Amino acid sequence: MKKIFSLLALLTMIIGLVGCSMDEGTSTKTDTKAKEDDSLKVGLSMNTLNNPFFVAVKEGAEAQAKEENIDLVVTDAQNDPGKQLADVENLLQQNIDVLIIDPADSDAIAQAVKKANDAKIPVFTIDRQSNGGEVITHIGFDALKSGNIAGNFLKDALGGKGKIVEIQGILGTNVGQLRSKGFNEIMEANPGFEVVARQAANFDRGEAMKVMEDILQAQPKIDGVYAANDEMALGALAAIEAAGRLDEITLIGCDAVDPALEAIRSKKLEATIAEPPVFLGKEAILTAVKISKKESVEKEVILDSTLVTPENIDQVKTK
CATH class of the missing domain: 3.40.50.2300 (Response regulator)
Structure with a gap:
């Protein structure tokens, strides 16, 4: 009987070892397959x-x-x-x-x-x-270049003179800072321009509409508006159109998003800058x-x- 029990114990141990070995093999294969299937x-x-x-x-x-x-x-x-x-x-x-x-x-x-x-x-x-x-x-x-492009567009469109509004983006970003800097380089190089209002609207359409509404009430004469992105340009456009002053103001945005392109085609927005x-x-x-x-x-x-x-x-x- 002792011999039988000893043989049974040995057999159980062998089966356990084989099972463990098979489990380890399956695990390794799964891990390898997972690694092979990994994508970036x-x-x-x-x-x-x-x-x-x-x-x-x-x-x-x-x-x-x-x-x-x-x-x-x-x-x-x-x-x-x-x-x-x-x-x-x-x-x-x-x-x-x-x-x-x-x-x-x-x-x-x-x-x-x-x-x-x-x-x-x-x-x-x-x-x-x-x-x-x-x-x-x-x-x-090149945000500085974009600001330059906007300034030069207004210079050409208005003959280098007029009362200008600048609606700035988020000034905590390099894009907001450089688009403004580039634009104002052109304004300062053309003494016929007067920037009558300069205010941030944080690249937001709703903020820009409110900012433009306030500026329109304060400024009876505005010739050109530069908004540092198209969302703000569209917000400013909504305020300008509601005030009935669309024909007297030249407006340029930046980014060339679809709604801005549609506004150009419908002759409500004069220009934008394509940064696709x-x-x-x-x-x-x-x-x-x-x-x-x-x-x-x-x-x-x-x-x-x-x-x-x-x-x-x-x-x-x-x-």
């Missing part, structure tokens, strides 16, 4: 998705990500720097390979960039820059792929800006 995972922290420009950036990124078979995770900071920091922290916990940030605020985003640096996750910015931390590259448009957001989103994903492959990228990539008027609206590529 990219985090995209957007400053807001309550703006057609940034919605189009996201759509361009999503289209390119689908083409490249990339797992793209997009967050919306709702123009709140604190929420964007939390968004980035969340993305860093999701095992992403590359992080793309479109900052809500150029100063505040530095903390989020540094967190990515500490986590050893490659990070770069689009549209707006970070004033801190280490980014591999920045992709955007879809291209920006696509370029961001292509750059993420290069970074994941350890390929070299430029420290800064500047995309083209083009003046859009009724004369060339059908020739300028915006998508």
Whole structure:
């Protein structure tokens, strides 16, 4: 009987060892398969998705990500720097390979960039820059040039003289600052211009409409308006049209989003500046792929800006 029990115990042990060995083999095979199926995972922290420009950036990124078979995770900071920091922290916990940030605020985003640096996750910015931390590259448009284009358009349209209104963007961003600087370089170079009002509306259509309503009440004579993005231009347009002063004011925006192009075609908006957001989103994903492959990228990539008027609206590529 002792021998029988000993044999049974030995047999049980052998079966257990074989089972363990089979389990380990299955686990290894599953892990290997999972690794082989892994695709590039990219985090995209957007400053807001309550703006057609940034919605189009996201759509361009999503289209390119689908083409490249990339797992793209997009967050919306709702123009709140604190929420964007939390968004980035969340993305860093999701095992992403590359992080793309479109900052809500150029100063505040530095903390989020540094967190990515500490986590050893490659990070770069689009549209707006970070004033801190280490980014591999920045992709955007030349905001100073865009401001110059707007100023020169009004110079040509108004013969270098007139009373001008500037509606500024978010001045906590390099884009808001540089578009204003570029525009005012042209204003200051032409003494026939008088900037009678200059006020920020934070790239928001509703804010711009209210700002323009107040300015229209205070200024009986306005010849030209520069709004630093199309959303604000459309808000200003609504106020100008409601006041019955559409024919006396020349208005230019920036971004070339679809509603602005429609306004140009209907002869309500005189011009905008094409900074195609879809291209920006696509370029961001292509750059993420290069970074994941350890390929070299430029420290800064500047995309083209083009003046859009009724004369060339059908020739300028915006998508």
